[in-house]
Ligand code: ATP
């Protein structure tokens with residue numbers, strides 16, 4: 001089946017067409033992402049009003065391009081999927097309303113996708129991965145360990161009690177004078193730095209619940225930075241390297257606990273899977289490899305372009321739901337908040353393919 005996917009929950013405007021074969025394998029026919037980073041950079045973060053307006057300006061053209069690049073017509077679509085949340089509500093309304101219009105005009109099913117569910121199911125688009133698996137979702141807005149038991153069946157095992165990890169990277173970058181978005185900048189600077197120069201706290205290490213905390217670490221970096229003022233380039237590199245080392249140590253410990261709890265509750269996971277923008281960090285990717293091996297499982301990482309927000313993941317999640325007979329009505333509501341494990345449930349009795 002062919003599905004068009006639309007993503008507008010944050011600062012990427014994206015449209016894609018994917019194909020899901022009856023055996024459950026996936027193929028990307030087109031995947032067009034426009035990052036609005038340039039529009040928001042002068043403000044040091046995403047401005048919701050600017051994002052929503054940019055989505056309106058860009059989305060029609062991107063959908064048109066995605067359809068043309070895929071070489072398919074609207075009549076060929078089995079459905080149109082849009083991220084209906086969680087995210088910045090103005091953007092979500094733009095994407096969902098556009099999807100509704102297409103669904104209505106072309107008389108094709110609408111699938112209102114949870115953006116987090118799309119991140120969770122993305123690895124199945126590129127790999128023959130079966131349930132259950134353990135997801136480390138690590139982005140600008142989320143830092144969660146999730147047991148993915150089936151389409152629509154998610155159990156959140158751990159989460160951040162304060163900042164998301166991507167948010168912490170962005171804030172550290174900002175306080176060190178690095179441009180927005182800070183994650184990649186911190187990673188780049190860290191590669192030139194001495195990770196042992198500063199001994200930053202390793203948040204939550206040793207705690208029995210697999211939760212995260214990043215705001216204390218962020219404050220420790222701020223304090224150290226203000227002590228050193230004015231900052232030399234090497235100071236910035238060393239601060240970034242020491243910060244990243246603390247993040248890696250905390251992540252390793254938290255995932256070890258999360259994977260142990262996963263196994264106790266659901267049996268051994270088929271894989272450890274990572275998604276979200278921070279999962280494109282090479283140091284983190286390397287650390288996850290070790291974490292998975294020590295826990296006796298394999299690491300599965302979608303390519304970086306599928307880790308950050310994109311339309312293919314929305315289309316794929318839509319296809320996975322559609323394959324189970326799930327679609328949504330025209331009353332599907334845009335949602336600023338939408339927990340993955342609260343009501344993303346598939347109706348009882350649905351069997352998960354490939355499981
Ligand atoms: P969400 O998906 O939770 O709604 P989001 O759309 O902001 O949030 P993504 O687009 O998946 O999330 O990821 C963006 C975040 O990832 C930013 O905080 C960014 O700094 C961070 N990030 C991107 N690349 C890297 C990197 N190489 N190292 C660390 N962080 C990174």
Ligand code: MG
Pocket residue numbers: 010011012140309
């Ligand atoms: Mg983003």
Ligand code: FE
Pocket residue numbers: 115119139276308309
């Ligand atoms: Fe995302």
